[in-house]
Amino acid sequence: MRSRRFWTRTCVQVPGTERPCILVGNAGEAEDVKYRILKQETTGSDFVLSRDEVVHFIELKARAARNMSGSQLLHAFRSGRLENAGEVAEALIMADLLPDDDPLLSGGAA
Amino acid sequence: MERLDGLLAEARQLSEACHIPGRDCFAAFRDLTKRILALTVAHGTSASLVGSPQRSGRALVVSGTRTDPYAPLRLRSGGSLVIFISLDNHGDEGYLRVIESKFQYATGEGKDDWVFRYDFLRSPKNRYPAAHLQINGDVLPGVPNRPERHLPDIHFPVGRPTLEGVIRLLIDQLGVTSNEPASVWRPVLAVTERSFLDNAHQPLSGPDDYDESEDSN
Numbered sequence: 001m002r003s004r005r006f007w008t009r010t011c012v013q014v015p016g017t018e019r020p021c022i023l024v025g026n027a028g029e030a031e032d033v034k035y036r037i038l039k040q041e042t043t044g045s046d047f048v049l050s051r052d053e054v055v056h057f058i059e060l061k062a063r064a065a066r067n068m069s070g071s072q073l074l075h076a077f078r079s080g081r082l083e084n085a086g087e088v089a090e091a092l093i094m095a096d097l098l099p100d101d102d103p104l105l106s107g108g109a110a
Numbered sequence: 111m112e113r114l115d116g117l118l119a120e121a122r123q124l125s126e127a128c129h130i131p132g133r134d135c136f137a138a139f140r141d142l143t144k145r146i147l148a149l150t151v152a153h154g155t156s157a158s159l160v161g162s163p164q165r166s167g168r169a170l171v172v173s174g175t176r177t178d179p180y181a182p183l184r185l186r187s188g189g190s191l192v193i194f195i196s197l198d199n200h201g202d203e204g205y206l207r208v209i210e211s212k213f214q215y216a217t218g219e220g221k222d223d224w225v226f227r228y229d230f231l232r233s234p235k236n237r238y239p240a241a242h243l244q245i246n247g248d249v250l251p252g253v254p255n256r257p258e259r260h261l262p263d264i265h266f267p268v269g270r271p272t273l274e275g276v277i278r279l280l281i282d283q284l285g286v287t288s289n290e291p292a293s294v295w296r297p298v299l300a301v302t303e304r305s306f307l308d309n310a311h312q313p314l315s316g317p318d319d320y321d322e323s324e325d326s327n
Contacts, residue, residue, distance in 0.1 A: 045158040046127065046158050048161045049162050086257075093195070096198075096210065
């Protein structure tokens with residue numbers, strides 16, 4: 001089902017089966033029915049980032065702006081020790097796409 | 111007049127869609143952002159919705175692209191505007207919320223070429239205001255007892271920063287050219303900004319329980 005504004009093609013795996021299938025529809029459908037999402041593509045300028053891509057972009061900003069790792073940057077921010085956080089706000093906002101228990105947020109390896 | 115009526119109707123419809131619980135609110139917010147940018151300062155592609163399979167109910171609206179999410183929006187008359195917004199629908203009854211946002215205007219490509227920056231953090235981690243403005247400037251030399259803190263490092267408390275407010279500042283005071291005449295964009299921005307502010311959380315100008323002993327600044 002294609003909407004005028006935003007549609008997603010999602011490669012999913014139905015629990016209990018081995019063969020992946022493709023859903024074409026609104027972004028929320030795959031998650032609403034508890035499929036395991038393998039890959040997503042979206043229309044227009046919208047895009048979906050994998051965890052590796054999110055981490056990559058966080059690392060990019062952290063290294064370029066503060067010469068530190070993404071993990072160090074996020075840890076400094078969460079402990080209130082990051083000076084001038086607005087300068088690297090994009091990396092901090094990008095981290096919002098990671099789950100709360102992601103290793104990068106708990107100080108683990110990227 | 112008929113065209114303006116249509117634009118206003120669309121602005122109201124998109125604004126209302128942003129306040130309806132559910133997943134479509136993210137796309138409505140993206141559409142609304144792109145619409146007001148197209149009417150005003152955007153030159154080319156303006157805003158993208160960014161999602162991630164590992165975090166449902168959370169999305170970003172950014173001025174960049176897939177290969178460079180951090181890329182700013184190019185403005186018609188030169189300069190650029192960074193738009194970086196984090197959204198979720200985990201709040202009360204699933205309504206859309208802005209978690210963090212950054213709007214930064216720059217006149218050049220260098221790291222220090224920014225002019226002003228509005229930041230908002232729903233859950234700030236230090237003593238600075240949740241919603242604040244920073245200016246890349248300096249207090250005039252003749253002013254007595256000038257603050258030791260450099261002006262760019264001062265976080266001026268503000269109300270909830272809105273994209274509409276930033277756009278008005280760019281056009282009305284900083285000479286940025288608009289795609290449409292004021293008779294078109296002013297009424298539309300008034301509708302969208304009023305809708306946002308009527309529903310937006312208004313933060314305090316500072317934390318109520320911050321421990322100064324942990325402050326390294």
